[in-house]
Amino acid sequence: MRMEEDKLLVRKIKNGSVIDHIKAGNGLKVLDILKITPDNTAVVMLNVQSKRFGKKDIVKIENKELNNFEINKIAILAPNATLNIIKDWKVVDKKKIMMPKIVEGILKCPNSNCITNYEPVKTRFCVEERGLRCWYCERIFRVNEVI
Template sequence: MRETMAVEAILKGTVIDHVPTGQGLNILSLIQKRDPQAQITVGLNLPSKGNGKKDIIKVEGWLFSQHDAGEMALYAPTATVNVIDNYAVVKKFKIELPDQFVGLFACPNSNCISHTEPVASRFSVSQTHNAEANTHKVRLQCHFCERTFSDSLFK
């Protein structure tokens, strides 16, 4: 059986691979907030050898840094970022949660001052891992109202 690519290769840019199914559109939204003119190809529910299905996003002309990719960590904590130049992977890394998110999400607390003042939202990120239950929890604390929220409120 001949193997074919479900999504066309790009000359120069970034490929976000192994995005959990259903999270591709959330990542697309974040990318479009940063660059509304970005040329983006999105593949949803594509076959994946390891997980059965995956989403994939290709951004032409934007070479992601680890900071850029970190903004997507809540949606795709196991994703891989491939930086492409001249159709070849020149850098590959796993997405990692940053220490904080700035200006990406509104605070869920409607009384937070970040809703009425001209300031960018800011959340500190903390994570815990329960080895026994093999669970991983991410919490975000608002810099302004100091309330802590589960990452599920932002997904």
């Protein structure tokens, strides 16, 4: 029943990407990561009822395939999200977005004294239970601080 209601709320897309099972509250941030061009029609659904997860957010983008950079960034923000690739109205690929253990070159260290902010070195963070630890300055940041 609920599935049908969701379908009524937002029409299907012909070609593009659907990021599903985003933790409720992070949908707009996920949209922010994806650089939307005038060719992309995007829809964000917030607080959709989900059997398995309680409330979740969903992002649908027409005419866009996500690159690895975008997928990795989303993985940090929305671990356990699923990425559906849509072609000709059908789901042709379904990927689970996994939280990486090490995040390289994507994020910026918020510590202005960190070497990564004044030397040309690739940032590197270890994903830990308490947050993301910078490999260089060893400070731990919450996800919201680095994205």
